[in-house]
Amino acid sequence: MFSEFKKFIMRGNVMDLAIGVIIGAAFGRIVTSLVTDVLMPVIGLVAGKIDFSGLFINLKPGTTVATLAEAKAAKVPVLAYGLFLNTVIEFLIVAFVIFLIVKQINRFQKPPAEPTTKPCPECTTEIPLAAKRCPACTAVIA
Numbered sequence: 001m002f003s004e005f006k007k008f009i010m011r012g013n014v015m016d017l018a019i020g021v022i023i024g025a026a027f028g029r030i031v032t033s034l035v036t037d038v039l040m041p042v043i044g045l046v047a048g049k050i051d052f053s054g055l056f057i058n059l060k061p062g063t064t065v066a067t068l069a070e071a072k073a074a075k076v077p078v079l080a081y082g083l084f085l086n087t088v089i090e091f092l093i094v095a096f097v098i099f100l101i102v103k104q105i106n107r108f109q110k111p112p113a114e115p116t117t118k119p120c121p122e123c124t125t126e127i128p129l130a131a132k133r134c135p136a137c138t139a140v141i142a
Contacts, residue, residue, distance in 0.1 A: 058076060115129070
């Protein structure tokens with residue numbers, strides 16, 4: 001059983017997947033830092049220094065709390081919709097940043113090469129696109 005497990009782990013696609021997950025996690029931290037530390041402060045400044053993280057609805061009647069931190073300390077149930085809004089905004093920014101990065105990576109990739117041959121309709125031998133007659137079966141190509 002151990003040798004079977006070892007054979008499974010050492011297969012190329014499992015190792016490639018493991019490397020991809022590790023690199024993906026590291027890249028995720030970089031993008032999260034970009035969004036949290038660079039973009040969100042700028043968005044907050046442009047939006048009038050709005051901090052959504054402090055917005056909440058108190059779900060326990062009769063209790064009064066001024067901040068989300070007070071509510072958590074007092075164990076008052078709250079609907080922290082501001083944190084949810086922050087998370088949604090961060091997700092949209094991360095998705096957009098990843099879109100831009102993938103778009104730039106795709107610019108550097110070569111487009112698929114145009115085909116230079118086609119199959120002969122009679123014998124299916126590969127012939128040049130401009131060929132008028134197949135060299136293998138001598139069929140006339142229209």
